[in-house]
Amino acid sequence: MPRKKQETKTCRICNETKQINKFEKDKRVTGQRTTRCQSCKYRSQDRATYAYRKLHERAKAEPGRKVEVTLAQVKVLFAAYDGKCAYCNREEEPNGSHHHLEHIIPRSAGGRDHISNLTISCPDCNMKKGTKPVVDYFYAKEQFQDENFAQLAHFVAFTSGQPVSEVLKEMVDAHIEQCRRKIER
Numbered sequence: 677m678p679r680k681k682q683e684t685k686t687c688r689i690c691n692e693t694k695q696i697n698k699f700e701k702d703k704r705v706t707g708q709r710t711t712r713c714q715s716c717k718y719r720s721q722d723r724a725t726y727a728y729r730k731l732h733e734r735a736k737a738e739p740g741r742k743v744e745v746t747l748a749q750v751k752v753l754f755a756a757y758d759g760k761c762a763y764c765n766r767e768e769e770p771n772g773s774h775h776h777l778e779h780i781i782p783r784s785a786g787g788r789d790h791i792s793n794l795t796i797s798c799p800d801c802n803m804k805k806g807t808k809p810v811v812d813y814f815y816a817k818e819q820f821q822d823e824n825f826a827q828l829a830h831f832v833a834f835t836s837g838q839p840v841s842e843v844l845k846e847m848v849d850a851h852i853e854q855c856r857r858k859i860e861r
């Protein structure tokens with residue numbers, strides 16, 4: 677009798693074909709496996725942990741600053757974006773610089789260290805966005821495209837428990853306020 681063929685699957689991230697047990701069970705569908713292999717998942721979690729620690733290090737330098745985000749939430753954020761920059765989709769280079777946890781509403785404008793105000797950003801986008809409201813960075817059209825903007829707004833709505841329309845309105849209002857300040861200057 678021929679030996680039963682081991683079922684395999686190709687990981688969407690590392691593109692390697694591995695045995696099915698190297699893929700976790702899909703949480704949504706019984707009998708299904710995820711499309712990302714376990715080692716790619718762990719790599720993403722390591723990066724999330726690194727970004728989380730860096731946020732704490734920066735926060736420690738400011739007395740009274742309260743980090744409200746948990747490591748588990750940062751891991752979900754990294755999983756949701758596949759560890760890519762939320763603005764430009766850039767991946768972290770294996771041995772290069774790390775992505776940052778970026779404040780969507782800048783700290784200088786009262787933005788909190790809360791999951792609903794944090795996203796993943798490559799160092800380049802982080803620098804270019806700076807303290808701009810998120811819509812200002814979107815209109816600057818560096819690499820921040822419609823689809824990324826929609827994704828960002830939905831993630832904020834989900835994590836803040838606000839309707840997407842309200843999240844978008846607040847983002848646009850911050851942009852209008854910024855324009856007004858520029859004119860008055």
Ligand SMILES: [Zn+2]
Nearest residue numbers: 687690713716
């Ligand atoms: Zn993989």
Ligand SMILES: [Zn+2]
Nearest residue numbers: 761764798801
């Ligand atoms: Zn980027």
